[in-house]
Amino acid sequence: MTAQSKLEAPVEPGLRDRKKARRRDEIIAAAKDLFARQGIDATTMADIAAAAGISSPTVFNYFGSKDGILIAMITEGTMEARESDRALHWREGDDLAGLITGLFVRVSSRTLEIAGKRVWRYAEAAAIRHPDAELSRQYAAVSAALIDVVADFFADISLTTRAGTDCAPDWLAAVFHDLWMPCFIRLITDEKETLAEHEATLHARFGPLVKMLFTDDCASHPRRKMRG
Secondary structure (H helix, E strand, O other): OOHHHHHHOOOOOOHHHHHHHHHHHHHHHHHHHHHHHHOOOOOOHHHHHHHHOOOHHHHHHHHOOHHHHHHHHHHHHHHHHHHHHHHHOOOOOOOHHHHHHHHHHHHHHHHHHHOOHHHHHHHHHHHHHOOOOHHHHHHHHHHHHHHHHHHHHHHOEEOOEOOOOOOOHHHHHHHHHHHHHHHHHHHHHOOOOOHHHHHHHHHHHHHHHHHHHEOHHHHHOOEEOOOO
16 A cells, blocks of 8 residues: 555544544433433433433533533434435335325434434424524524435426426425424324324325325326436
């Protein structure tokens, strides 16, 4: 290996960096468990430190505040889910309403894997109460990134509208996202609502809109665009 290739070779993270990353993950995992069991407001940074087996100053050094932990939990978790789930959004044989419903149910399911209903209720309320706070800005960024994913999904399908005009993928993504959001709010607000019930609600909302916007053939037999 030449000197230049050595310089260009990826550098493996050192032991110190790996320990820091592992500790960071442990703090997030401890916080996630405590938030789910006793709520965010009732959980202190000292509680999180004790559950993670470290000192409170260490937790503050890593995240600065509970909102800092929440931001990491939400943004990193959703980013990982978005990237790993992209290939799952297309299912051969599904009609268009089923594909769209499946995509958003997967989003809802993965969202609840990242954090429990209590956490998402807190984040929603915080975004309303303190729209200029960093947590609110990051929460808005997560929603914007989700719309981008849905837009990519629509951009990959040959869509034929009843009006004979094109529908911009980003417009469609925003429309279906806005239909999904109140259903998601209900899901996280009602502790008893299941994902199966959530899925039925989404399909009931998406189905009529798909039939109204797209031709029967497009709605029943969606096709992916040919890639050159």
